[in-house]
Amino acid sequence: MAKGVKPRVKVPKTASAGDVITIKTLISHKMESGQRKDKKTGKIKPREIIHRFTCDFNGQNVIDVKLEPAISSNPYFQFKAKVPTSGEFKFTWYDDDGSIYSTSKKIAVG
Amino acid sequence: MEIQKPGMKVGAAAVIVLLAGAGAGFAGQPSLVIDGQTMITKAKAPAYTPKLTSVQSGWVFRSKETQALQLDDFDNPGFVFVDKGRDLFNKVEGSAGKSCASCHELKDFIGLRTRLPRVNKDGHLETMEDLVNKSRTKYMGAKPWKYSGSKMTAVTALISLQSRGMPMNVAVDGPAKPFWEKGKKLYYTRVGQLDLACANCHEDNYGKMIRADHLSQGQINGFPTYRLKNAKLNSVHARFKGCMKNVRAKPYKQGSPEFKALELYVASRGQGLSVESPSVRN
Numbered sequence: 001m002a003k004g005v006k007p008r009v010k011v012p013k014t015a016s017a018g019d020v021i022t023i024k025t026l027i028s029h030k031m032e033s034g035q036r037k038d039k040k041t042g043k044i045k046p047r048e049i050i051h052r053f054t055c056d057f058n059g060q061n062v063i064d065v066k067l068e069p070a071i072s073s074n075p076y077f078q079f080k081a082k083v084p085t086s087g088e089f090k091f092t093w094y095d096d097d098g099s100i101y102s103t104s105k106k107i108a109v110g
Numbered sequence: 111m112e113i114q115k116p117g118m119k120v121g122a123a124a125v126i127v128l129l130a131g132a133g134a135g136f137a138g139q140p141s142l143v144i145d146g147q148t149m150i151t152k153a154k155a156p157a158y159t160p161k162l163t164s165v166q167s168g169w170v171f172r173s174k175e176t177q178a179l180q181l182d183d184f185d186n187p188g189f190v191f192v193d194k195g196r197d198l199f200n201k202v203e204g205s206a207g208k209s210c211a212s213c214h215e216l217k218d219f220i221g222l223r224t225r226l227p228r229v230n231k232d233g234h235l236e237t238m239e240d241l242v243n244k245s246r247t248k249y250m251g252a253k254p255w256k257y258s259g260s261k262m263t264a265v266t267a268l269i270s271l272q273s274r275g276m277p278m279n280v281a282v283d284g285p286a287k288p289f290w291e292k293g294k295k296l297y298y299t300r301v302g303q304l305d306l307a308c309a310n311c312h313e314d315n316y317g318k319m320i321r322a323d324h325l326s327q328g329q330i331n332g333f334p335t336y337r338l339k340n341a342k343l344n345s346v347h348a349r350f351k352g353c354m355k356n357v358r359a360k361p362y363k364q365g366s367p368e369f370k371a372l373e374l375y376v377a378s379r380g381q382g383l384s385v386e387s388p389s390v391r392n
Binding site: 004006008010024026028072073074076 | 187193
């Protein structure tokens with residue numbers, strides 16, 4: 001697992017049925033592109049990025065993003081979703097080294 | 111169940127924001143309100159800066175998009191580093207087996223940023239970085255951090271955040287007077303191959319464009335500041351160094367008496383502006 005990785009998510013705690021809400025996510029990650037050289041050794045630093053990000057609501061996929069090496073460190077996503085019922089958003093980030101970081105946020109509709 | 115996914119914005123915490131047209135008709139955000147707290151971004155100039163009609167935070171000079179990043183702490187990339195600072199604050203290091211949190215609570219630091227740099231009882235001018243390293247070496251038995259290293263800026267951002275919204279109020283008289291005078295002299299001294307003093311840009315020409323950049327007053331109320339150009343927090347002294355390099359001068363050392371005096375003088379030019387740390391600049 002890469003060092004200093006911490007997922008952060010902002011989802012409103014409550015909403016009315018059918019509301020379109022804004023979700024913000026940010027994960028601290030160095031996103032090493034695989035194109036930089038280590039200044040001391042002269043060797044290329046191996047690529048280590050988050051290559052996929054997904055968000056599910058009650059088991060149903062909301063977005064599924066493929067990330068590429070050109071995306072800068074600490075990738076930030078902001079998107080909108082319509083919430084018909086109360087439930088839980090589950091966020092998952094997939095690291096090149098096989099680590100999976102996930103977090104979830106509940107939202108109450110009423 | 112129906113889930114809508116209109117217009118997704120893909121970005122990154124370190125997104126590059128192009129500066130919109132500046133000068134006349136420069137349209138920014140109306141005001142800087144964070145968590146319901148209104149920041150003072152324009153204040154009456156102190157008596158010792160007769161050439162300034164008002165003092166203005168660097169936030170005023172940034173593009174609308176860069177300004178917007180500071181409106182919400184979630185959008186502000188500086189908070190990634192503040193969180194790191196929080197971990198460091200609680201981390202036990204050194205021979206005494208202590209962390210910062212062993213002796214301090216964060217609320218002890220409310221207002222501290224507004225008064226720094228200040229003269230201590232031994233007659234030395236000290237910055238927040240000095241205070242952190244003094245605690246580390248004297249009380250924790252740990253190694254001092256690099257003056258503008260990532261650990262140092264993370265912790266100074268966390269400490270400065272406790273004073274956010276409070277107006278800058280450094281002491282300029284009494285024991286601070288000689289340091290302030292020294293800083294003032296540096297501010298007006300032309301240096302480097304381009305033969306420029308701080309004042310030539312930040313006092314005589316603020317608000318104008320210097321190539322693609324909108325010249326600010328060079329206020330330091332938002333430091334340590336997250337810069338989009340290097341995607342990290344930057345200390346005041348690192349910024350001074352960058353400025354001196356830009357005018358092709360040999361920079362003073364970070365943490366040197368020259369930069370500390372200059373920090374005091376520049377801080378005093380922004381008396382009354384809210385602490386914005388960690389601010390977002392380009």
